[in-house]
Amino acid sequence: DAGVIQSPRHEVTEMGQEVTLRCKPISGHDYLFWYRQTMMRGLELLIYFNNNVPIDDSGMPEDRFSAKMPNASFSTLKIQPSEPRDSAVYFCASSWGTTTDTQYFGPGTRLTVL
């Protein structure tokens, strides 16, 4: 299996621009998670989906962030407009079955907002 795939690996953009991060979960996994990693806050869950339906988005920092999962093999995390404080590493993870199953992480996207 190819594992969780994320693109791009690196993104540099200017403040105010729209940023879209992409994720392809492991085939057959029913759960998809978006995490953000920063030095100040560590790893924090932004949102997660079950069978393409958003279940918990309480970690989404504000309305500038949105996430979609149009089908079982693709999800996006969009930031519009982006701000310098959004600079972080964004991880996508997926798991099979219940939320207690092991989560497998993608390689992450390092986002830099200038």
Place this chain on the structure above:
Amino acid sequence: AQTVTQSQPEMSVQEAETVTLSCTYDTSENNYYLFWYKQPPSRQMILVIRQEAYKQQNATENRFSVNFQKAAKSFSLKISDSQLGDTAMYFCAFNDPSNTGKLIFGQGTTLQVKP
């Protein structure tokens, strides 16, 4: 609120030696899951080991083992015969099935294995 604490920001160990990373957590739940993830410089988050709270036996995966003390809410990771490739940041994580199942991570411990 559930929390996970890793009290050792940095540690080092000589190659082939044994090292133990500490983790404590706080929860009022009885059934939950604990994990150790490794994040090498490549940034990839890699599962090292997993422990179910209802299991008394400590989990082991080759050179990696845990000391799970449920009453003390402690979950330490022991790495035996340390290798240079073990150099990474290690995160302890807690997953509470009754709280949407999201992973709550500790702050991480940076481990350097010295030749």
